[in-house]
Structure formats: structure tokens, C-alpha cells
Amino acid sequence: MAAVGAAPLLPGVLPAAAQAAPSDRPAFPLVQSGTAVDVFVDAADDPAVVRAAGDLVADMERVSGVRPELRQTLPGRAARLVLVGTLGASPVIDRLVAARRLDVSGVKGRWEASVTQVVERPLPGVDRALVIAGSDRRGTIYGVYDTSERIGVSPWYWWADVPVARRDTVTVPAGPLKRYEPSVRYRGIFINDEQNLTTWSRRTQEPDKNIGPETYKRVFELLLRLKANYLWPAMHPYSDFFNKHRENPELADRYGIVVGSSHPEALLRNGVHEWEPWAKEHPAADGTLPLYDYTVNPGVISDYWRARARQNAAYESSWTLGMRGLHDSALETKYATTIPEKVVVMNDIIADQRRILAEEVGQAAEPQIFIPYKEVLELYNAGVQVPDDVTLIWPDDNHGNMRQLPNEAERARAGGNGIYYHLSYWGRPRSYLWLDTTQLSKVWQELRRVYEHGVDRMWIFNVGDIKSIETGLSFSLDMAWDVDRWDADADEDTEDFLAEWAGRQFGHRHGREIAAIRTEYYRLAAERRPEFIDRAMFSVVHHGDEAGRRLAAYARLLDRARALGAKLPEAYRDAYYELVEYPVHGAYLMNLKYYWADRNALAVRQGRGAGTNRFADLAEAAHAEEAAITKRYNTEIAGGKWDGIVNPYPSQIPKAPGRPSVTRVPRQETSGLGVVAEGNETGADRPLSFSSYTRDRRFVDVFNTGFLNLDWTAEASHPWVRLSATDGSLTEQTRVWVEIDWARVPEGTLEATVAFTGAGRRVEVPLRVVNDGERARRRARGFVEAHGYVSIDAAHFDHRVARGGARWRVVRGLGRRTGAVETVPSTAAPITGDFAGRAAELRYRVRLNSTGAFRITVFRLPSLDERGHRRVAVALDDQPVTVLSGQAVATGNRGDAWARNVEEGVEKLTATVTVTAPGEHILRLFMVDPAIAVDQIVIDTGGLPATYLAPPESFHPVSNPDPRSPAGLDVPER
The missing domain is CATH 3.30.379.10 (Chitobiase/beta-hexosaminidase domain 2-like)
Structure with a gap:
């Protein structure tokens, strides 16, 4: 039986599990x-x-x-x-x-x-x-x-x-x-890309070292308190390698920590630091330095490995087999150019390393691990022979998606299987080292999947600088201790973990609210990690200002976090800032500065005057505030204890968002009326669309093309058109919201206008209003088409059918909305042939007013399976089923499908459905391969603009009876 991962909650409170036997004896x-x-x-x-x-x-x-x-x-x-x-x-x-x-x-x-x-x-x-x-x-x-x-x-x-x-x-x-025994035998972390941790350690712990024994004492204690037992120490040039200070392995043994090494560090050797000095001591016959290439210098390299095996033989260690290049680079093989040739070399390397361990360490040389990371996975799949008692460590794609899981033969290996999983990452296509941004539900889904495939020998988590991965690390290690502790089928989810965990840190009465804050924080990061933000990612003109609505959600979340923080006793403020407020505030500001920069660029194209400069000021102010809160974290929180630990832009991070450029326009002593309606980059050619089902709110930006004061007025053509403002005076801009009074508007499809006048100019904004009446709205069943699309949150199905030993289930807190659906168990057999009769199915009622052949997009989470397929199937009514194939292989290349998928957090699979008659239809979603997760489904019936996010969910009488989404950020006025 696995042990409870979370342990007791507060003083004197037992864990919520059966390990504690009832007792009437006094405490x-x-x-x-x-x-x-x-x-x-x-x-x-x-x-x-x-x-x-x-x-x-x-x-x-x-x-x-x-x-x-x-x-x-x-x-x-x-x-x-x-x-x-x-x-x-x-x-x-x-x-x-x-x-x-x-x-x-x-x-x-x-x-x-x-x-x-x-x-x-x-x-x-x-x-x-x-x-x-x-x-x-x-x-x-x-x-x-x-x-x-x-x-x-x-x-x-x-x-x-x-x-x-x-x-x-x-x-x-x-x-x-x-x-009882933990679910996973070895559970630990990899301190990686540790530039911030090194800076902090040198400033506050050991001025003469770059991560030394004093820091590792703190790390070892933390690991043990989290029920971990395993460490891959820091490895990069800006930190000291672990064995440089001989107190480090001695300390690890004294604490009871098993020390291993990462995928490029064979037999506990750190090539970044140690190879060059070794090479200088063992030059070639002609005096040149030997290359770190086993096809060129096998003897020198073998002696290099042997020295560390002999040196650390007395300690409880994990021994990494195989080989990659120096500096975490690909394997170098001058005299082996083809894949089969490289396989032979890798087999020779493993045999040599095994011989060294047998001679220098003996039976204590366990566990031994082989990590098929990046190009080594290709070699492994091509025939590398890993001894049966060696543990295979399966890596994810660096973005939380497992690349490959063991087959039946690999699950039967004596050495078992493990995983190397990233909660933090440096590299292609983008790095995320700053904040803890991987949804816990995604971590839960992937870790459940690996455990169901027999991967229970070793779980190692890349945690970067440790700070600020506190929450994600706690959850991951809790799962490693008891993988069954959180069960979606038992109506438990990661928000329950968050509530329990936050309750232990800040008191039970605050646990649920902190959990809700963190869940929304993770959801927004699932749309786009703050470290992945770039120019023109989110639309500022469509769907009520897609980017603005996202920023408004962040602003509400920050207000919520600050309000709770203000209620906490003073003693808890530092911890709350580190664990809750700073991540929310930092992510908000990173998004905010890019939002204003995008508005600035659009303002230039629209010919705005003073407002253009206002957006530039706002972008730079957001960047300055981001720097200020980071400085506060480093120099004020906990009395300056964390000096240097937080930095969104370490010099070593590639493609960090940074500071967006902005444009300013010279002041002109003029004024002029500018009007741009939602859905248009310039002007108002695209009508504002309104539906009696979605009851929308649309915006019109009224702005000044100059710098002098401008008076303006607005007038609607019909009394059932309502405006948030009908006149005003401005030097920059204002946003006018347009709504329909549905109690007064006639039924049918209607046209209307709103006329804006100022500075001698008149601009008419067209409106298109579709009113099917209140009776039709009350009688609607399923999702109703409006504005040229049907948008569905996949978790809002009307019916599900389990078949073939598999079923769909909802995972709350997963994906870009409130939850996603996945097929389980992950070990189910793929479906072939008759999907409608053999595959687990979800059904969605949709009401379509249009007819024709329409594009349907299924937003699936970008899981991988390099041995198989990532397929799902769709059909409308009883029409033929269309199978959609997802990305299977993580290439590591920038700009390809995999890179786009991991940056966006979804893969968009498309097909065509044909609607022959308007009315009610059944959209059917079938499992083809197991462990597929689907977030959203969109049917484009004409006119759907291209945006980063799916459009707001369509009207549904049960799932979404009031689809009006909150407004985006209004334009600030001076």
C-alpha cells in the first residue's frame, strides 16, 4: 500500500488516510x-x-x-x-x-x-x-x-x-x-540552469563558492522534509560542480540523500567543469588535448570515469550510463556517422562503464540508470542494448509531455523504469525558468499515465533554481510518494491538493481561496506561459479584445491575491508574497507590458495622436513595475534573504520576453476624430455582431488623431441600441461599449448604426443584430451557432458512452478553460475500424443555422507518443467518421509543429463537417488512441477571425446560459 503523500495538515491533525489506526488513548x-x-x-x-x-x-x-x-x-x-x-x-x-x-x-x-x-x-x-x-x-x-x-x-x-x-x-x-512504502522508489530533483541560485548562494550563503556545502545542507534538508531521497546537483559553468567540494558527497551521505547525475554527466562526472582539466593532465602523444569523443579517445575517457567511480564508491549513489557531449550537447562520434554505427559505439560505452562499476564499486553500484534524452532516444530506439538491471529513465519533451513510455518488454525489466520530468526548462523553443507555470492538473495527468505504464523506480524533476517551483515541486513529490492520493474519478482534483497544501502553510481558513487563486493563475499560464509572451500573440481587436479580456482576468486575480494577503497576519506576509502574490503580479505585468506595446503598435497604424504615446508610457510603466517587485523580492522580503534568487532575465536564458519596444509620435497642435470598431484594425467596415443567445457587449474606440482637446458625440439609430457613453471630451481616447436592449428589440435580423461626430467629421458604425426571441432561447438545446461559429468547452458534453474498455473523463483545472476531457485508462488498446460501435464517445448537441461544409477544430493537449499515434475522431450525426492525427514526435526544432504546440499548450486538429440542413445536430467525439486530452472544439460556419484563443464559448442552456464574458481593459484616460 502506498503512503500518504501530503501528510498531516496542521498541528495535531492526522492525514486523511487509513494509515492512522483509531485510538482512544490521550494524545x-x-x-x-x-x-x-x-x-x-x-x-x-x-x-x-x-x-x-x-x-x-x-x-x-x-x-x-x-x-x-x-x-x-x-x-x-x-x-x-x-x-x-x-x-x-x-x-x-x-x-x-x-x-x-x-x-x-x-x-x-x-x-x-x-x-x-x-x-x-x-x-x-x-x-x-x-x-x-x-x-x-x-x-x-x-x-x-x-x-x-x-x-x-x-x-x-x-x-x-x-x-x-x-x-x-x-x-x-x-x-x-x-x-508504507512509497509509490516510487527514488524521488528527487535536478537543480538545473541554476544561474539565479548561484547568484543567491554566493551573495548570502558562501561568498567563496558558487553553490557549496552550506547551500546543499539546506537543499538536503528540504528534500527529506518533502519525502524525497534523490538529487542531481547543479551542473552548469556558473555553479561549482558538486564533487569540487568533497564535503558535498560526504554531507549527502550524512543526510541520507542519494546523489546521481544528469543525462550528460556519465558516472558522476561533470564534463562542463572536469573534462578540460583532466584532458590537460592526459594530453595526446603529440601534445594536443584529447577530444571528449569515445571513438577517438576511449582509453582516456574510460580512465576519467574510473577515477570518479573509485572516489565515490563509498557513498550511496546513482550511476548514469551512456554518453552525451559536453555542455549538455549531442553525442560526438567522429568515427561513427550513421545511426547504426553510433548504436555500436553506445553499446561499447555502456559495457565499458559497467566494467568500471563492477571493478571499482561492486554490488553497491546501484541504481544504474540510462537516460534516452533527445538524440540518445533515437539511438535507443535504433537498437542500443541496455542491461536488464539498469533503470530506463524516460524523458519528457522538456515541456511536460512524456515522449515515450515503456512497452511490455521494458516494463518487465529488472531495473524498472523512471522518468525525467521538467517543471522548469532552458532551451528550445523557449525557456521557462522564472515562475512555476505548469498546470498541476497537467502534471497529475502525465504522472498518472507514466505510473499506469509501470514507471515506478525513479522520478526526477527539473526544478531550475528551486525558487519559485515550491508548489509544483510539493505536488510532484506528493504524487511520487502516493500516486493515488489525488483521483479524478473520486471527485478529487489538484485544487483539493492546493487547498490542503495552502492550508498547511497559511491556515485552513485561507486554503480554498489560495487554491482558487493558484488554479486561475495556472489556467492563464496554460493559455500562454508568461515567459513565452511576445508581440502580437493575442488579438486586441477581436472577441471583445481577446488580449484585454485576458489582462482583465489577471487584474481581477491580482486584486483577489492582494485582498487575501492583506487579511493575513504580518508573520505570513513574506511567505505569501513568495508563494502567491509575486507569481501572480509578475505574470500579470509581463503580459500587461506586451499588451500595451501591442496597443501602441496598433495605434500607430490607426493614426492616433496622444493616445499612441499614452500606450507607450503604459508599456514602459508595466516593465518598470515588474523590475520594482522583483527588486522587492530580492532585497526586502524576509529581510533581503533572497538577494539574487529571482530574475526574469538571467543572461543565460535564450529568447526571454524582455522589454518590448514602443513608438512615440511627435506632438502636433491639432485634433481630429478617429473611430475604430471591434473586429477592425482600422475603420468600421466589419459590422458589430449581436445575438439574442450570447447577448454580447461590443466596443468602439473613439480617439484623437492629434494632441488638442476633442469634443465628440454618439447617437444610435434605434432606441434599443444602448451606449456606455454618448458624448465626451478627450485628448487621447476612450472606449464606448455598445449593447442591445433585448426586451425592446424586434425579432428577426436587423441592421442599425451608431454615428460618432467630432472635429467636423462623422463616422457611422454598422450593427448586425440577430434576435430569435426569448422563447427560442428558452427552448434551445445544446450549443447554438452565433457570429459564424460554435465554440464548445469539451468538458461540457451532453452525453458520454464508454466502450471497448475505455471511457472519457473530465479533469478539472486542465487546459485553457475550467477543465478538459481525457480518455482512460492510458493503457487501453487503440481503436481501429468501427469507431461508432467500438470507441468511447462524447456527444454534444449543437444547433446550426447555416448549411455547407464547415471547418471543425479540435484543441487537444499536445501529449506525445513516439512509438504510436495521437489520434482522435469526429463525426456529425451519423456521417462518416474523420480521424484526426496529432503530432507524435518532439523534434526540438524551432518553428515546427511541435514547437508551436508546446508554446501554445494545445495542438489544433482540423477536419470538415457537412451540414445539409439547419437545426439540431449531434457532434460526436471518439477516442482512437488512449490518453488523448481535448480542451475545446470550434466549428467555423463562416467569418470566424483568426485569433490565438478559441472564441468565447457559445450559448448553452445548461453549461453556458449567460455567455457574456467580462470586458477587457478599458483605455485609461488622463
């Missing part, structure tokens, strides 16, 4: 009446356990202000005592087990399991003891830190400044509480 007081219970750990126990017991002592003091004694000899007399020990290493614990005083069933002999239980009269002279016993050294350590969290010390107390609430009385339940 165990750790601190009471100014006295703390001493903690005993046998000196013969593992040093990592002894060290962790010291942390428990410190945590008890953090909570109570009273420091207990850490004892390594038993007291002659004690009313209460905490006993910490490992089965087989602590004589005291072993005696309790032998006497059947401590229940270790399901714990003894297991991997990293533990039991926490109160035992009455455990020893002569001791009345009562809280016993924390582990199956092995890390099992005991996790039991210790579990107790710390139960009394109110967050794993993030140091790394995110989560305060520890002070209490005079500190108790824990009597238990027993068992933590």
Missing part, C-alpha cells in the same frame, strides 16, 4: 507547562537518523520556544520520552518489536516505511514514549519529519519563510500512524 504531549520531552536516538544508529533527530529537537523549539535535550543514552527515569530509531540498528526499538510492544507489520523489511506510535511503559523507568521507528534509515527520517509537520513546521519553513505558529502545549496523536 502525547511533546511540550507542556514549559517543559519539553527529551528525544533519544541511539548513537549506533545511522548518522543520518541521528542528525534528523536533532532537527526534531530544533522543530520542537521552533514551535514552543522550549528546547528539549537530544539524548544518546537512556534516562534512568522519565515520565515521557521520544524514542527515534531504525529497525535492526537501534537496540531499543528492536527490543520493543521483539516484545510485541511496537506494531511493525507492513513496515519491517519495506523500503522507507515507518511507524509512529505511543507505547506505555516501554522501558524501565519510562512511563510513556512516542516511538518513531523506520524500516531503514530514510524511513526513520521521514517519520521524524512527519512528526515535525504534524506539530506545525512546514517543509518550507526556511525555503519559503513559512512561519511556525508558537504554542505552549504541543501534542501529537497516540497513533499508531504508519507510512
Whole structure:
């Protein structure tokens, strides 16, 4: 049985799982009446356990202000005592087990399991003891830190400044509480692209080092508190390599952390730092430096690997096999140019490395891992022979989509399977290192999928600089501990995790609100990560100002985050800023400055005067504010503790958004009327469209072509046309909103105008109004066509049919809207032949007024499968089914389909459906391949403009009865 990943929530609160046996015994007081219970750990126990017991002592003091004694000899007399020990290493614990005083069933002999239980009269002279016993050294350590969290010390107390609430009385339940084996054996992080962490470490931790032992002490403790056990240390030129400071591997062993190395760092060697000095010490016969090419210098390279194997043989390590080039580059093979030739070379490399490990490390050389990353995956699929006891580590595509999963033969391997998964990334097509922006629902979906494919030996997460991946890292490691903890079928989702996790950091009463804030933050990032923002991404003229509506959602979210932050006690403000407010504010400003820059560029094309410069000012002000809040994080939060840890634009990041350019126009002592209606870049040729189903609100921008004051008026041709303003005076611009009074407008298709007058000019804006009447609106079934399209959120189906051992389910919080649908189980067989009779199906009612052949677009999440297909199928009514094939292979090239898909977070699959008669129809969506996730579906019946996002969802009497979306940002006026 897997253990609970999230652990207890608040002091004295047990986890929401069955590991805690019911007990009517009184809670165990750790601190009471100014006295703390001493903690005993046998000196013969593992040093990592002894060290962790010291942390428990410190945590008890953090909570109570009273420091207990850490004892390594038993007291002659004690009313209460905490006993910490490992089965087989602590004589005291072993005696309790032998006497059947401590229940270790399901714990003894297991991997990293533990039991926490109160035992009455455990020893002569001791009345009562809280016993924390582990199956092995890390099992005991996790039991210790579990107790710390139960009394109110967050794993993030140091790394995110989560305060520890002070209490005079500190108790824990009597238990027993068992933590069984974790779902995944090795669980850890890769500190990667660590420029900010290096800057911070040098400024605040170790002025003479670029990430050294003092920093790694903090990292090791955090990992253990998060129930992790594994680390790939920082590797790049701007940090010191791990083994440069010999205290580092010694410390890791003393903490109980398994140290490995990343895909280009074979046998714990850091090629970026170590190869060149080694090469200088071992020059070729002609005095030249040997190349890092196994086809040229196998002997020198083999000796290079052997030296590290010998040096670190005594430590608990993970050994990476295979080879890539230096600086995380592709494999260099001068004398092997074809794929088959390179396969032979890779086989020779692995055999050589295995021989080295057998000779230098022996049986302790485990786990051994092989990581088919980028070009190495191509070689693996072409025939690289990986020994059966080596763990295959499957990488994602660097953007959270697993590239390939093990087949049946690979699942049967003795070495098992693992994953290397990115929560942070440097490279093509764009980097995301600044903020935690991967939707937790996406992480959940992908990790569930890999686990269902038997990938349970090792999960390693790329976390960049650690800050600000706190939330995503906590969730990922919770899943690695208990993959079944969050279950969409049990009506649990990642927002429940967020509420629980935030409750542990800030108190239960705030958990749900923080969860809602983070969920919306992730949703907006799913539309486009803030690190991926660029010019002209979102439309500022269509769908009520698509970009403006997005920015309005960000603004509302920031207001919400600030309002909650203001309610928190002062002690929580720093942690809240780091974990909640700064990510929201930073993402908002990154989007905002590009929004105003786009408005500035459009204003130039429209011939605006003073307003053009106003947009330029707003763009630059947003950039300045972004710099200001980042400076606050680095120099003011937590007293300047995090100096250098946050920087949206480290010098090493390629294609960071940066500061958008803007244009200013020279002042002219004139004024003139300009009018542009929604849907038009200039002028008002495209009519404003209104439907009685969607009850839209449309905008008209009224602006000054000069710099002198301009008076203007507006007049509607019909009394049922309502305007937000009918006159005014401006030097820049204003936005007038146009709506229809549906209680007064006649039924039918109507034409109207709004006339704007000023500076001797008159401009008429045409309106097209379609009113089917209130009765038709009430009787409508399904999604109704309007404005030349039907837009559907895929989670809003009318009916679903399970077939062939598969079904569709809703995953809330996934995709660009409130949820997406996916086919499960991920191991289901693909469907061939009769889709309508054999495939799991979703049905959507649609009412179409138009007839003809129309383009349908299915927005699917860009999952991968380099061995198979990513297919889904659609049909209208009983017409023939059309199979849509998605991108299967991650090429890594900029500008191709894969690059576009990961930047946008969706892949748009298109087909054609034919409508022969207006009226109600059934749109059918079929599973072809398992694990396909669909976000939205759009049918273009004519006139749908090209925009980044899908249009707002169409009217549906149940799913979307009031489709009027909030307005975008109004134009600020001086």
C-alpha cells in the first residue's frame, strides 16, 4: 500500500488516510507547562537518523520556544520520552518489536516505511514514549519529519519563510500512524540552469563558492522534509560542480540523500567543469588535448570515469550510463556517422562503464540508470542494448509531455523504469525558468499515465533554481510518494491538493481561496506561459479584445491575491508574497507590458495622436513595475534573504520576453476624430455582431488623431441600441461599449448604426443584430451557432458512452478553460475500424443555422507518443467518421509543429463537417488512441477571425446560459 503523500495538515491533525489506526488513548504531549520531552536516538544508529533527530529537537523549539535535550543514552527515569530509531540498528526499538510492544507489520523489511506510535511503559523507568521507528534509515527520517509537520513546521519553513505558529502545549496523536512504502522508489530533483541560485548562494550563503556545502545542507534538508531521497546537483559553468567540494558527497551521505547525475554527466562526472582539466593532465602523444569523443579517445575517457567511480564508491549513489557531449550537447562520434554505427559505439560505452562499476564499486553500484534524452532516444530506439538491471529513465519533451513510455518488454525489466520530468526548462523553443507555470492538473495527468505504464523506480524533476517551483515541486513529490492520493474519478482534483497544501502553510481558513487563486493563475499560464509572451500573440481587436479580456482576468486575480494577503497576519506576509502574490503580479505585468506595446503598435497604424504615446508610457510603466517587485523580492522580503534568487532575465536564458519596444509620435497642435470598431484594425467596415443567445457587449474606440482637446458625440439609430457613453471630451481616447436592449428589440435580423461626430467629421458604425426571441432561447438545446461559429468547452458534453474498455473523463483545472476531457485508462488498446460501435464517445448537441461544409477544430493537449499515434475522431450525426492525427514526435526544432504546440499548450486538429440542413445536430467525439486530452472544439460556419484563443464559448442552456464574458481593459484616460 502506498503512503500518504501530503501528510498531516496542521498541528495535531492526522492525514486523511487509513494509515492512522483509531485510538482512544490521550494524545502525547511533546511540550507542556514549559517543559519539553527529551528525544533519544541511539548513537549506533545511522548518522543520518541521528542528525534528523536533532532537527526534531530544533522543530520542537521552533514551535514552543522550549528546547528539549537530544539524548544518546537512556534516562534512568522519565515520565515521557521520544524514542527515534531504525529497525535492526537501534537496540531499543528492536527490543520493543521483539516484545510485541511496537506494531511493525507492513513496515519491517519495506523500503522507507515507518511507524509512529505511543507505547506505555516501554522501558524501565519510562512511563510513556512516542516511538518513531523506520524500516531503514530514510524511513526513520521521514517519520521524524512527519512528526515535525504534524506539530506545525512546514517543509518550507526556511525555503519559503513559512512561519511556525508558537504554542505552549504541543501534542501529537497516540497513533499508531504508519507510512508504507512509497509509490516510487527514488524521488528527487535536478537543480538545473541554476544561474539565479548561484547568484543567491554566493551573495548570502558562501561568498567563496558558487553553490557549496552550506547551500546543499539546506537543499538536503528540504528534500527529506518533502519525502524525497534523490538529487542531481547543479551542473552548469556558473555553479561549482558538486564533487569540487568533497564535503558535498560526504554531507549527502550524512543526510541520507542519494546523489546521481544528469543525462550528460556519465558516472558522476561533470564534463562542463572536469573534462578540460583532466584532458590537460592526459594530453595526446603529440601534445594536443584529447577530444571528449569515445571513438577517438576511449582509453582516456574510460580512465576519467574510473577515477570518479573509485572516489565515490563509498557513498550511496546513482550511476548514469551512456554518453552525451559536453555542455549538455549531442553525442560526438567522429568515427561513427550513421545511426547504426553510433548504436555500436553506445553499446561499447555502456559495457565499458559497467566494467568500471563492477571493478571499482561492486554490488553497491546501484541504481544504474540510462537516460534516452533527445538524440540518445533515437539511438535507443535504433537498437542500443541496455542491461536488464539498469533503470530506463524516460524523458519528457522538456515541456511536460512524456515522449515515450515503456512497452511490455521494458516494463518487465529488472531495473524498472523512471522518468525525467521538467517543471522548469532552458532551451528550445523557449525557456521557462522564472515562475512555476505548469498546470498541476497537467502534471497529475502525465504522472498518472507514466505510473499506469509501470514507471515506478525513479522520478526526477527539473526544478531550475528551486525558487519559485515550491508548489509544483510539493505536488510532484506528493504524487511520487502516493500516486493515488489525488483521483479524478473520486471527485478529487489538484485544487483539493492546493487547498490542503495552502492550508498547511497559511491556515485552513485561507486554503480554498489560495487554491482558487493558484488554479486561475495556472489556467492563464496554460493559455500562454508568461515567459513565452511576445508581440502580437493575442488579438486586441477581436472577441471583445481577446488580449484585454485576458489582462482583465489577471487584474481581477491580482486584486483577489492582494485582498487575501492583506487579511493575513504580518508573520505570513513574506511567505505569501513568495508563494502567491509575486507569481501572480509578475505574470500579470509581463503580459500587461506586451499588451500595451501591442496597443501602441496598433495605434500607430490607426493614426492616433496622444493616445499612441499614452500606450507607450503604459508599456514602459508595466516593465518598470515588474523590475520594482522583483527588486522587492530580492532585497526586502524576509529581510533581503533572497538577494539574487529571482530574475526574469538571467543572461543565460535564450529568447526571454524582455522589454518590448514602443513608438512615440511627435506632438502636433491639432485634433481630429478617429473611430475604430471591434473586429477592425482600422475603420468600421466589419459590422458589430449581436445575438439574442450570447447577448454580447461590443466596443468602439473613439480617439484623437492629434494632441488638442476633442469634443465628440454618439447617437444610435434605434432606441434599443444602448451606449456606455454618448458624448465626451478627450485628448487621447476612450472606449464606448455598445449593447442591445433585448426586451425592446424586434425579432428577426436587423441592421442599425451608431454615428460618432467630432472635429467636423462623422463616422457611422454598422450593427448586425440577430434576435430569435426569448422563447427560442428558452427552448434551445445544446450549443447554438452565433457570429459564424460554435465554440464548445469539451468538458461540457451532453452525453458520454464508454466502450471497448475505455471511457472519457473530465479533469478539472486542465487546459485553457475550467477543465478538459481525457480518455482512460492510458493503457487501453487503440481503436481501429468501427469507431461508432467500438470507441468511447462524447456527444454534444449543437444547433446550426447555416448549411455547407464547415471547418471543425479540435484543441487537444499536445501529449506525445513516439512509438504510436495521437489520434482522435469526429463525426456529425451519423456521417462518416474523420480521424484526426496529432503530432507524435518532439523534434526540438524551432518553428515546427511541435514547437508551436508546446508554446501554445494545445495542438489544433482540423477536419470538415457537412451540414445539409439547419437545426439540431449531434457532434460526436471518439477516442482512437488512449490518453488523448481535448480542451475545446470550434466549428467555423463562416467569418470566424483568426485569433490565438478559441472564441468565447457559445450559448448553452445548461453549461453556458449567460455567455457574456467580462470586458477587457478599458483605455485609461488622463
